[in-house]
Structures are given as C-alpha cells and as structure tokens.
Amino acid sequence: MSQLEYHIVHRIRQQIKRLGQHTALRYPQDGQWRDISWHALGEQVHQLALALLAQGVGVQDKIGIFSPNMVRWTIADLATLYLRGVTVPIYPTSTPQQAAYIINNADIRVLFVGEKAQLEAALAVAAECPLLERIVLMEGHCDTEDPRVCDYAAFEAMSKQADPDELAARLDDCRMDDLLTLIYTSGTTGTPKGVMLDYANFAAQLEGHDQRLALSEGDVSLCFLPLSHVFERAWTFYVLHRGGVNCYLTDTNAVREALVEVRPNVMSAVPRVYEKIYGAVQTKVAKAPIHRRALFHAAIAIGSRMAACRQQKRSPSALLNVAHKAADKLVLSKLRDVLGGQIKFMPCGGAKLDAGIGRFFHAIGINVKLGYGMTETTATISCWDDGAFHADSIGTLMPGAEVIIGEKNEILVRGPMVMRGYYKLPEETAANFTEDGFLKTGDAGAFDAQGNLFITDRIKELMKTSGGKYIAPQVIEGAIGKDNLIEQIAVVADARKFVSALVVPCFETLEGYARELNIKYHNRLELLKNSQILAVVEKRIAELQKDLAKFEQVKKFTLLPKAFSMDEGELTPTQKLRRKVILERYHKQIEAMYKDSHRKEPPQH
Structure with a gap:
C-alpha cells in the first residue's frame, strides 16, 4: 500500500465497506458482552461527525476526550478525524486544574466527557476555559442547567442541521500532514507538553507493525490500558486497521474476569500486569505440596527449552516434543488459561520488563513482545522479535526507525514515527532534537552485535x-x-x-x-x-x-x-x-x- 492508503481514516472506511456485518467493537453491558458491527460503527461515526460539523468544528480544530475507556471514546475520536479535526485526550483521573490546563493550552472547543466524575471536573473549571463551547456527556444523564452541557443523544441529534456534502468534501481531502492528535505528556516534573502527531506518524507505525506482527482479521483484542495514552490508542488503531475486534473494558479491576470471558488473542499490557501474574503464580507454587512444586518447576524448565527452540528456529528433539506435550497438558496450558487460553502474542510497553519474567511467559507459551517507545515517537521504536531476542534488551528496531547512540550514551531516534514537535513550544521542541534531526530520548543505551538495543540508564533520572x-x-x-x-x-x-x-x-x-x-x-x-x-x-x-x-x-x-x-x-x-x-x-x-x-x-x- 502507498503511505496515503495507511491514512487511518481511509483504512477505517475501507474496513467498514469490506467487513459490513462482522464485529468491530465489543463492550460489556448488564453482565453481557455486546457487539457493534463495522456497518453500525460507520453509521455512528458518520452521525457524530455531522453533529460536530453542525457545532461549527473547522478543519484542525481541537476536540477533547476526557473519559475512561468506552466504545464512544473511539467513536468520538474517529468522528473528529473524519472532519480533519484534532483529538486531544485527557486522562479520566485528571484533576479539574489539570484538565483546564489542557483545554486552554490546546484551544479545545468541544469536550466529550465520559461519566459524571469527568463532567463535574469539567464544570468546576468551565468558567476558566473561554474557548470551550460545548461539553458532551457520553454516559449518563445531564442534571445541570449549564447551556454548554448536553448528553450524547441530544448532541448527536444536531447532525440533522449539518451539510453532508461538507463532511464528504473533508473526507475526500484527507492529508498525511494534518495533525491527528495532541497528546499531553504527563511528565514526572514540570508542565505537560502537547506532543503533535500527524497522520504520517501513525501511518508509519501501521506499516511497520504490518512487517513485524501477525495480527489477523477477526482477532480479538482486550482494550484496558487508558486510550488517553499513546500505547493503547495506537494499538486500537492497529487492531481496527487489521480488521480485528476491539473489546473495551472500563473497569480495570475486572481484567482477570474479562480475560476468561473475552478470551483475547492479543492484549496490550504494561510490565506491572505481568509482574502481578508472575508474583501470584510464584506465591501459589510456594504454598503447594513438594511434589506439585517439583512438577511446576520441571514443566517450566521444559517450556524454557521449547521456547529456546522456537526463538532459534530449530526443531526440538523427539524426546523434548513428548516431554513438552506432557508438561503442557499438566501445567503450562493451565497457566495460559489464566489469560483466556487464546493468546497469540501480547505487546508490552511503558517500562522495562524484568528479563526473568519475560522468559517465564515465553516458557509457558505466551509470546510477550516487549517494546520501547515514547509519546514523541508514536509509541514503538523497537520490540522483541519472534525469533531470537535477548530478554534483557528492548528488542530490535522497528522498520523506518533510525537510532544512534549520542553523548552520554543517549539513545537518539529519527524516522517517520517521530513527532512534529511540542504544541506552542518551539524552543522546547528545538532543545529536544539534535541539529541533524534526532530526537533525544533521555535514555542511555547500547546495541549488541545482533542489533538488540539495551537501556543502561535513565539520563534524566x-x-x-x-x-x-x-x-x-x-x-x-x-x-x-x-x-x-x-x-x-x-x-x-x-x-x-x-x-x-x-x-x-x-x-x-x-x-x-x-x-x-x-x-x-x-x-x-x-x-x-x-x-x-x-x-x-x-x-x-x-x-x-x-x-x-x-x-x-x-x-x-x-x-x-x-x-x-x-x-x-x-x-x-x-x-x-x-x-x-x-x-x-x-x-x-x-x-x-x-x-x-x-x-x-x-x-x-
């Protein structure tokens, strides 16, 4: 495909046309998981885009989403992109003051709020946000008399006032250099900065992931990391780009139950998720009778030998094959069942994963793919290969990513996935790039002879x-x-x-x-x-x-x-x-x- 064909709006519209009644999104309601077809998704996005048009949203105007994960998060996101608007996520747990800073700095005109908590936070600072014209509550009933606030259905009804030809014209005029989103980096110190990412940035990641991953049409992904973070958002785009099924989980405390109910093929997770699963398994094993502990450790050892064969792309011996089948039946498959039993691979990012934990999951047959990246690089710069990889590393480079080691051993990255800069901060942008256009990551690192990248220190910390x-x-x-x-x-x-x-x-x-x-x-x-x-x-x-x-x-x-x-x-x-x-x-x-x-x-x- 050409780069323009990787424009995410183009890809979504293609899948709507091609997959029609197949399931696109899934969400829990009243104790059951309910489906939304590609056709229904297309209709809902189209209606909401028309409502935004009726509100007067112009090309590259900013639309905020202040909400926990839900289906309407993605619908509001895509509706904004249909209009060539710019989506600005705000973490659902942000304080009113944090939300106000982003609303004002990003010049947000329309703000989608997920639930009552976000509505109350927005109302607490609405008077301090002069450009904010409309607040749309996505779930629940509005009980405020503020004229700027309406519920989702009332806002969607505004679509009748819009000109469909104007929407069609904007859809036909999709551009790779349009801003797609501003994502405000939380930062461990200082004021948040709006990272400017365009369609070319996301297209580079879609294309690169196509070369590195095996995600198939109809594969199920459990979406539980915050969509307001670049990792889950970019991954959701990739799942939809591939024609997968994205399952939305608002309550992160219900992940364990959702894994068994949804039985996902893929799921993005942070290292803490793996650490907790690993720790829980080890605690349970430590309390088991001695014969069961011995069986567990023997099975993991056999699984580790089989994982080594897979990574080195060599055939296991007949004896190892027999031993692995027994170990899998007695122990390993039961451990995989904790994650639903259908995992193909699991992207992992956000921090470094302990090498021993990484090896453990590969030993039980879970293909954890640790990746390294930043908001400023539209997520992934490097990730573990399916073949041989070093468990202490952060993988090999993604297609299109160019990395060199600079002063103080700093990892410097250049490529089509690297941001345009920080919104309204030209000096800060310049300070974070070298003269020849490499982004300074703030991490110190090194390569080995096989091209594996290692983080050795966090320079800034x-x-x-x-x-x-x-x-x-x-x-x-x-x-x-x-x-x-x-x-x-x-x-x-x-x-x-x-x-x-x-x-x-x-x-x-x-x-x-x-x-x-x-x-x-x-x-x-x-x-x-x-x-x-x-x-x-x-x-x-x-x-x-x-x-x-x-x-x-x-x-x-x-x-x-x-x-x-x-x-x-x-x-x-x-x-x-x-x-x-x-x-x-x-x-x-x-x-x-x-x-x-x-x-x-x-x-x-």
Whole structure:
C-alpha cells in the first residue's frame, strides 16, 4: 500500500465497506458482552461527525476526550478525524486544574466527557476555559442547567442541521500532514507538553507493525490500558486497521474476569500486569505440596527449552516434543488459561520488563513482545522479535526507525514515527532534537552485535550520592518491585550517603504472612511496625537486590500504609513516580532513615 492508503481514516472506511456485518467493537453491558458491527460503527461515526460539523468544528480544530475507556471514546475520536479535526485526550483521573490546563493550552472547543466524575471536573473549571463551547456527556444523564452541557443523544441529534456534502468534501481531502492528535505528556516534573502527531506518524507505525506482527482479521483484542495514552490508542488503531475486534473494558479491576470471558488473542499490557501474574503464580507454587512444586518447576524448565527452540528456529528433539506435550497438558496450558487460553502474542510497553519474567511467559507459551517507545515517537521504536531476542534488551528496531547512540550514551531516534514537535513550544521542541534531526530520548543505551538495543540508564533520572556514585533508581525499583510482596517502591539517593527506599507492601500478601505467623494486629500501621513483618520484608529486599552493586543496594527502608496515587499527585497518569512530590510529602520519614547514618549499625527501618 502507498503511505496515503495507511491514512487511518481511509483504512477505517475501507474496513467498514469490506467487513459490513462482522464485529468491530465489543463492550460489556448488564453482565453481557455486546457487539457493534463495522456497518453500525460507520453509521455512528458518520452521525457524530455531522453533529460536530453542525457545532461549527473547522478543519484542525481541537476536540477533547476526557473519559475512561468506552466504545464512544473511539467513536468520538474517529468522528473528529473524519472532519480533519484534532483529538486531544485527557486522562479520566485528571484533576479539574489539570484538565483546564489542557483545554486552554490546546484551544479545545468541544469536550466529550465520559461519566459524571469527568463532567463535574469539567464544570468546576468551565468558567476558566473561554474557548470551550460545548461539553458532551457520553454516559449518563445531564442534571445541570449549564447551556454548554448536553448528553450524547441530544448532541448527536444536531447532525440533522449539518451539510453532508461538507463532511464528504473533508473526507475526500484527507492529508498525511494534518495533525491527528495532541497528546499531553504527563511528565514526572514540570508542565505537560502537547506532543503533535500527524497522520504520517501513525501511518508509519501501521506499516511497520504490518512487517513485524501477525495480527489477523477477526482477532480479538482486550482494550484496558487508558486510550488517553499513546500505547493503547495506537494499538486500537492497529487492531481496527487489521480488521480485528476491539473489546473495551472500563473497569480495570475486572481484567482477570474479562480475560476468561473475552478470551483475547492479543492484549496490550504494561510490565506491572505481568509482574502481578508472575508474583501470584510464584506465591501459589510456594504454598503447594513438594511434589506439585517439583512438577511446576520441571514443566517450566521444559517450556524454557521449547521456547529456546522456537526463538532459534530449530526443531526440538523427539524426546523434548513428548516431554513438552506432557508438561503442557499438566501445567503450562493451565497457566495460559489464566489469560483466556487464546493468546497469540501480547505487546508490552511503558517500562522495562524484568528479563526473568519475560522468559517465564515465553516458557509457558505466551509470546510477550516487549517494546520501547515514547509519546514523541508514536509509541514503538523497537520490540522483541519472534525469533531470537535477548530478554534483557528492548528488542530490535522497528522498520523506518533510525537510532544512534549520542553523548552520554543517549539513545537518539529519527524516522517517520517521530513527532512534529511540542504544541506552542518551539524552543522546547528545538532543545529536544539534535541539529541533524534526532530526537533525544533521555535514555542511555547500547546495541549488541545482533542489533538488540539495551537501556543502561535513565539520563534524566540519574541520582548522585554524596559519595559521587551515580544511581539509576528505575533499575533498583525494577529489581525489588517485581516481587509479589512489593506493591510500589520509591528509591531515595540524591545527595545522600546511601540508597534508601519508601516501600508500599502488597497488603494481601503481607496479611497472609501475618496469618501464617499468627500475628495479631488492629490496623495496617500496627502490622507494619511488627518486628517479624519487618524481618520478612528486609530478607526479601536483600534477596531481590543481591545482583546489584553494593552502592546501589537499599540500606534502609520505610514501609508506608498507603499507596502512591494520582489523586495525591504522587503518580503520573502512566503510573510513573512524581519524585519531587513524594520527596516533599514523605520528608520526615526520609530524614528519619538518615538521622543516625554516621553510626555503623545493621540496617534499621
């Protein structure tokens, strides 16, 4: 196909015409999963596009979507694109002030809000947003008298006032250099920046993924990561481009049940999902009788040997084939059933996946494809191959991506998937590119002889101890945070004598230990102060970081009774730590860990 044929609006319209009554979208309602055909999708997108036209939306005007995942998220997105408008996602958990900043900075004229929570947030700041003309509630009933607010059906009814010929003209005039979206990077510090991505950026990713993935027409994808993030949004476009079925899950707490009900063939996930599944399996195995533990470990060993054969594209021996069939029947297939039993492959991104966890999933027959990318690169720059790949790497380069290693070993990327720049920020844009057009990723890395790319440090997040040692906190957090006992961890080291950490334990696991040890307690705070519990956590942390250099290892830690959250400003919408906020909020606890650090004592808590 030519690049223009990869224009996402062109591809969607082609699939509507070609697939007609086949299922395009699926969503839960009243305890059942309901289907929307390609034909019905086309009609709904067309109606909403006409309503937006009646509202006076012009070419390249900005339309906001402030909503959790739902079918109408994608319909509003596509309707905007039909008109050559620009979609601006806002995370559904954003505060009113965060939403107001994006609404004003992006010049949003129409805002789709998902549910009552987003409507209330929008109304709280609507008076501060002079360009905002219309707020459309996608789910639920409007009980406000604000003239700018209407429900979805009332807005859709405005389609009768629009000129269908104008919509047809815009559809015929689709251009690759039009802006498709502004995605505001959450950032661990500073003000969000609007990343400008055009149709050529997304077309490059559609074309590149066609060369690297085997997604077939009718394959089912479970959509549960936020559509407001580039990863799930770009993946949804790819699923629709291939004629797949996209299943929308609003309640992320229901993923386990949805996997069994939907039985997806593919699903985008972040490393934390794999870490939790892995941790839960390991905890269950540890409590099993000795003969069942032996069977599990033997099956994983056989699965690992079979995975090595697949990666190296060599035939397994007859003996391995027989052993694998038995291991699969007794153990491996049951582990795959936790994910629905029909997974072909699972894209994974957003952070580095622990190599051991990656190998475990390949051993049980789940083809996890770890990828690396940024909002600024329309997601994927590199990913694991189906053939041989290094589990410690972030894969080999995607088609069209050009990567070099620059100063301070920084990964620099150039190619058709790289953003146009930051909206209204020419100086910031220039500062993030080299003179010859390479985007600065902020990650330090290296290639091996086989072309695998490795991240070695996060340049922008390196900490320096008072002894002059550089610490990459994400490496330490990754090593310790993969355990089922650890829910969250924030490393502290900058200008300090040694590394310490704030740790949020997994209370479900911790309470299990308390029952086993017959520990009585009244509340979580009392549990966290128990000397036996502290000893369990200390021992586990020591085991998890034994492969780190001595100067990188956590010497002291403090257990916290409450998780870091977006509501408290401690996490970005992509679940990255806002270290500045955390350091300020837990200043007293941090100082307590360093108070007597001049004494040569065993680690305290």
